[in-house]
Amino acid sequence: MKGYVYYSKAESVRNHAFIDDLIIESEKIGIELQLLVEDEKPNSDADFILFRDRNPERATTFELKGFRVFNRAEVNRIANDKLRTFELATLLGVPAVPTRRIRSIEEINSYPCVLKTVDGHGGNEVFLCTSTADAKLFFTKFHDRKLIVQPFIESGARDIRVFMIGNDVVGAVKRTGHGTFKSNYTLGGSVEKYILSSWQEKDAQTISQAIKSDYVGIDFLLLPDGRWLLNEIEDPVGARSLYVTYELSVAEKLMGYIKVKISRE
Structure with a gap:
């Protein structure tokens, strides 16, 4: 059995220890696992691609080429x-935490609230706002992104x-x-x-x-x-x-x- 584990270039460096662990454990059970990075092309005889990126479009491309992708593109999406x-x-x-799309500061009903980019991760694009001034800073920083608002829940x-x-x-x-x-x-x-x-x-x-x-x-x-x-x-x-x-x-x-x-x- 052959397969790939796919990462972006930056994340492949950051997660090298886990990648090594995946390759070692794969070999133990008869799977030939190789690292696939960025725009590298997988061989068509691979049985699967373990997809470790935040990129549903690329996952969809692999699926359309006939690869079994773990997780499916829809899960990533x-x-x-x-x-x-x-x-x-x-x-x-x-x-679930109440969540809604927001396009302007005027749509914020009360403070404190939590503003997020819809596709951020790792907590880096999440801000607790206690005033309109805080919200303005967030909107200025992420003016070109899709944003959501949530109530602050203790x-x-x-x-x-x-x-x-x-x-x-x-x-x-x-x-x-x-x-x-x-x-x-x-x-x-x-x-x-x-x-x-x-x-x-x-x-x-x-x-x-x-x-x-x-x-x-x-x-x-x-x-x-x-x-x-x-x-x-x-x-x-x-x-x-x-x-x-x-x-x-x-x-x-x-x-x-x-x-x-x-x-x-």
């Missing part, structure tokens, strides 16, 4: 559009990231921000292992089943009263927080899953 993610949750009946800067391979929960972590309302581990937040309740696992599986995902992270804000609200779906999802809280190889589980899927299709 939904996960990298926060408004589509909210609309999906609404259709599924999964509680969560103690805590959220839960659930890692899903297929419809199975691989693990979950609680992330807590320090000195900011953002909980992202890569922005300096702390992380710890988290055990899901049965209803939390059901919410995560409802989403993964609906979008037919292969490997995603699903982020929920954890509220003080114990409830949670879907915030984002991450594709591609980074596994750094999972590696430091669990004694498992995400690469081993992911490549094993892919081998089974390809064998059955």
Whole structure:
């Protein structure tokens, strides 16, 4: 069995350790896995492409050429559009952070609020605005982007990231921000292992089943009263927080899953 793992050039450097792990675990189970970067062309005899980029158009191109892509282009499209993610949750009946498209400051009903680019990731294009002046700065910086607004919801800067391979929960972590309302581990937040309740696992599986995902992270804000609200779906999802809280190889589980899927299709 042959396959590729696709990354942008910059992300291939940043994620070299995970790429190495994927290649090693693939070899153990008889998969020849190669790195595919930027505009490199895959050989037509490859059985699959593990797609690790935020680029649904490129994923679609691979699909149109007949490759089995993990995750599908449609998963990439939904996960990298926060408004589509909210609309999906609404259709599924999964509680989510209220989200709407915004085109001008006048459309903001109250402060504080959270402004985001619809396709940002890693917490870098997320701003807490407490006044019109804050909102003006955000609109000036991202004037050429599609923007959304959400109410500020007090969560103690805590959220839960659930890692899903297929419809199975691989693990979950609680992330807590320090000195900011953002909980992202890569922005300096702390992380710890988290055990899901049965209803939390059901919410995560409802989403993964609906979008037919292969490997995603699903982020929920954890509220003080114990409830949670879907915030984002991450594709591609980074596994750094999972590696430091669990004694498992995400690469081993992911490549094993892919081998089974390809064998059955």
